[in-house]
Amino acid sequence: MDQTIAAVRPRDAAAERAARERLDRMTKPPGSLGVLEDVAAQLAGIAGTCPPPLPEPAAVAVFAGDHGVHAQGVTHWPQEVTAQMVANVAAGGAVVNAFAAQLGADVVVVDVGVATPLEPAPGLLDRKVRFGTADLALGPAMTLDEARRAVEVGIEVATTLTDGAGCLVTGDMGITNTTASAALICAFTGAPPAEATGRGTGVDDPTLARKVDVVARSVARVPARPSTPAEALAALAEVGGLEHAAIAGFVLGAAATRTPVLLDGVIAGSAALVARVLCPAALDFALAGHTSAEPGHAIALRSLGLRPLLGLDLRLGEGTGALLALPLAQSAARALRDVATFDSAGVTEK
Numbered sequence: 157m158d159q160t161i162a163a164v165r166p167r168d169a170a171a172e173r174a175a176r177e178r179l180d181r182m183t184k185p186p187g188s189l190g191v192l193e194d195v196a197a198q199l200a201g202i203a204g205t206c207p208p209p210l211p212e213p214a215a216v217a218v219f220a221g222d223h224g225v226h227a228q229g230v231t232h233w234p235q236e237v238t239a240q241m242v243a244n245v246a247a248g249g250a251v252v253n254a255f256a257a258q259l260g261a262d263v264v265v266v267d268v269g270v271a272t273p274l275e276p277a278p279g280l281l282d283r284k285v286r287f288g289t290a291d292l293a294l295g296p297a298m299t300l301d302e303a304r305r306a307v308e309v310g311i312e313v314a315t316t317l318t319d320g321a322g323c324l325v326t327g328d329m330g331i332t333n334t335t336a337s338a339a340l341i342c343a344f345t346g347a348p349p350a351e352a353t354g355r356g357t358g359v360d361d362p363t364l365a366r367k368v369d370v371v372a373r374s375v376a377r378v379p380a381r382p383s384t385p386a387e388a389l390a391a392l393a394e395v396g397g398l399e400h401a402a403i404a405g406f407v408l409g410a411a412a413t414r415t416p417v418l419l420d421g422v423i424a425g426s427a428a429l430v431a432r433v434l435c436p437a438a439l440d441f442a443l444a445g446h447t448s449a450e451p452g453h454a455i456a457l458r459s460l461g462l463r464p465l466l467g468l469d470l471r472l473g474e475g476t477g478a479l480l481a482l483p484l485a486q487s488a489a490r491a492l493r494d495v496a497t498f499d500s501a502g503v504t505e506k
Contacts, residue, residue: 167201269398310405327475
């Protein structure tokens with residue numbers, strides 16, 4: 157982890173300036189592509205060249221883990237669904253697989269902390285740090301060493317995938333992982349639990365109230381707004397999940413290899429809050445695919461200063477929202493590369 161953080165450098169400012177200048181000379185009114193112009197310039201800065209390579213092919217890593225807080229009754233779904241859905245993703249039967257197939261993206265699912273042993277399967281990486289976290293309502297979800305190891309799982313997966321991918325996409329799977337996400341968001345932003353905690357898989361009002369109470373009690377153990385890497389890792393260990401830790405590492409690994417990473421929903425947003433404190437420059441390489449229906453996600457994105465490309469009220473996870481945004485990032489890069497300038501096309505400017 158420390159070596160990866162040390163390897164991260166900010167985006168290339170000269171390449172971004174060149175991209176902005178080219179965007180203004182292209183055969184369109186200046187600024188008329190809106191947010192896509194920001195995306196194009198960011199991709200140029202990530203690559204260190206203008207125009208940048210297209211962010212393709214894409215690779216999705218679905219990090220999976222279970223949570224001891226399931227014992228608090230914060231969801232109606234049984235915990236074994238995590239393992240069942242991991243098998244479903246590995247077999248190609250999940251929504252993330254359908255969206256990835258549409259876009260020609262690869263999907264791997266990474267067992268970083270599923271509570272039960274899993275049968276080997278193609279596309280399933282066994283990187284289990286422990287068999288699910290402890291109950292964050294009662295004490296630390298994991299040890300500092302386990303949190304660090306899970307971060308390093310994400311780094312390793314990112315580094316491996318960037319050998320053949322031009323863009324990384326975060327995915328997640330874990331029953332009750334929105335509870336840990338809300339706790340992380342409250343810890344890192346100071347947001348009230350009642351505002352940052354959502355219904356996850358669609359819980360009823362009594363269950364939501366119980367979930368808010370669990371988040372409030374767990375966050376009370378964390379010093380407000382961690383600001384150093386040591387504090388961030390401690391907060392992650394206290395109230396986070398193994399998949400959150402791995403996604404934070406995935407963001408770090410993408411940054412160290414200068415590869416754009418598309419963030420999915422609230423799980424990725426909360427993990428990115430951790431990654432930002434571990435290594436602020438890492439967020440230079442991240443794009444927010446969408447803003448989900450979970451209220452904490454918008455809070456996290458505002459804190460991160462990331463503007464989501466889509467807003468479709470999704471709340472599935474798996475990487476689905478980020479995949480839907482992938483064509484927007486690819487189109488931004490293609491426009492920067494392929495659209496003629498006024499001079500080259502012989503078009504009169506205003």
